[in-house]
Amino acid sequence: MRLHVGCAMWTHRSWPQPRTPQERLRHYASWCDAVEGNTTFYATPARDTVASWAAQTDPSFRFVLKLPKVVTHERRLTDVTDPLRAFLDAIEPLGPRAHALWIQLPGSFSPADVPTLGRFLGQLPHSHRYAVEVRHQAFFTEPRAIRLLEETLTAASAEWIPFDTTAFFTTPPTSDAERDAWTKKPRLPLRSVALTDRPIVRYLGRDDSARTVQGWRRWVEITADWLREGRSPTVFVHTPDNADAPQLARRFHDEVRARVPGLDALPEPIPVEPLTLF
Known part of the structure; x- marks a missing residue:
């Protein structure tokens, strides 16, 4: 238990911070034991950079890393083998710290797109946990849409954020x-x-x-x-x-x-x- x-980041201009940027994650990890990986949405980090994240945190620290936008927003979970492989390889040094891979979908991703999500989840490696964030109103107001998404996520052992x-x-x-x-x-x-x-x-x-x-x-x-x-x-x-x-x-x-x-x-x-x- x-x-x-x-928080949404591990460094902020108003927070007390160490002198060197290389120590900021270590300092943040003494305050909080999880962080959202929002930066990975914009670009897949270098593997050496990710290794430095691992070196600054305990294995029990949790990164919830957002999949790159090329996967979720630009290609909408289709034909994403290469960028997804590159992302998974880059984050490998985190080991157990990669608590969940965060699949944030655009507001235009509707109940009609859930089968695409199901196929995508079914192709992902079992070495990671997955969590999905949706923003289409129907997933919060229409019982059939809610049930469809819940069943799709449950079948893949994925969480709804x-x-x-x-x-x-x-x-x-x-x-x-x-x-x-x-x-x-x-x-x-x-x-x-x-x-x-x-x-x-x-x-x-x-x-x-x-x-x-x-x-x-x-x-x-x-x-x-x-x-x-x-x-x-x-x-x-x-x-x-x-x-x-x-x-x-x-x-x-x-x-x-x-x-x-x-x-x-x-x-x-x-x-x-x-x-x-x-």
Whole structure:
């Protein structure tokens, strides 16, 4: 039984950071024990770069790595043998740290495309876990579409990743970061059903930490229930500016732990030495 928590990135201009970029992931991994691999959506990293990620993290650290956009958005899961092979080879040094490969699909990927997803999942190697994020409204509002996707994912032992933006869209934005997110983030109904023993949740709060905490209350209870059921969830905490995301992720872990006393605490973060003039 373990709860992993993390953020959308491992470095941010507002976070305390070591002097050298090579140490930033190691420092982040002392705050949180999971991270979203969003950068892999834009380009497959060099294998040596991935090896450096592995060297900075414990084998229990979780990377949830997004498949490249050429696979999911440009070719829409069809004729993707070469870019997929290149991606799988690049991330091999992570070993068990590659917790799940994240298949984020565009909003235009509809129930009519689910057979394509099923064929794609059926061709993937069993050496990895897979998790799918969809953004077409029908998957959240139409029972037949929901059932079709759930059956397809279950057949492949794949998880469905919800991106909960409901708390964010409760009231209008109040900052530049919130206004930017207001135009870019998906507005989808809440989904909180786990299909596997390792559910993954993405939660978007507000720049006001108190409102972020207020909005995640239901996820604290859901996550605690999953842990009692023997599942090992991973929860990623986002805010529009992400300035306090690591602290918030740790707070979420603490709130769940207060309800599940057998859950181990996160380790103490590595202190960052203050910058000096000389």
